[in-house]
Amino acid sequence: xxxxxxxxxxxxxxxxxxxxxxxxxxxxxxxxxxxxxxxxxxxxxxxxxxxxxxxxxxxxxxxxxxxxxxxxxxxxxxxxxxxxxxxxxxxxxxxxxxxxxxxxxxxxxxxxxxxxxxxxxxxx
Numbered sequence: 001x002x003x004x005x006x007x008x009x010x011x012x013x014x015x016x017x018x019x020x021x022x023x024x025x026x027x028x029x030x031x032x033x034x035x036x037x038x039x040x041x042x043x044x045x046x047x048x049x050x051x052x053x054x055x056x057x058x059x060x061x062x063x064x065x066x067x068x069x070x071x072x073x074x075x076x077x078x079x080x081x082x083x084x085x086x087x088x089x090x091x092x093x094x095x096x097x098x099x100x101x102x103x104x105x106x107x108x109x110x111x112x113x114x115x116x117x118x119x120x121x122x123x124x
Contacts, residue, residue, distance in 0.1 A: 002074065002084055002087060011097070014099055015097060015099050016062075018103070022043055023060055025059060026060045027047050028046070028110070029043050029109045030055040030110050030112070031111040032055070033113045034066070034113070039069055039111075040067070041062065043106075044058055045059045047107045049108070052110075052112070086111055093109065
């Protein structure tokens with residue numbers, strides 16, 4: 001379970017990312033996980049629940065470094081990293097902020113590994 005300090009650092013990172021100009025036409029957001037463990041956020045111009053390639057229709061990529069997911073916070077295997085990613089994103093969505101409002105206005109917010117399945121977190 002990520003610590004409150006780790007969650008606060010993630011919140012600050014995502015606040016900064018979502019404060020950047022988001023192009024008109026972005027309808028969904030994907031949080032992409034990668035190894036070594038890190039996370040990025042992108043916005044896409046399309047969304048199709050049955051076709052995860054929608055996330056390749058990238059229209060928004062903030063000019064910010066990926067957020068490092070330290071093994072001490074998220075674990076050392078892909079399953080625990082995915083579950084931790086879900087938890088920190090859901091905690092962010094539950095936190096009132098300009099960034100969470102942006103995400104909640106979209107058709108979908110998903111998370112997954114770049115070469116794997118996407119898991120929809122919003123709407124719940």
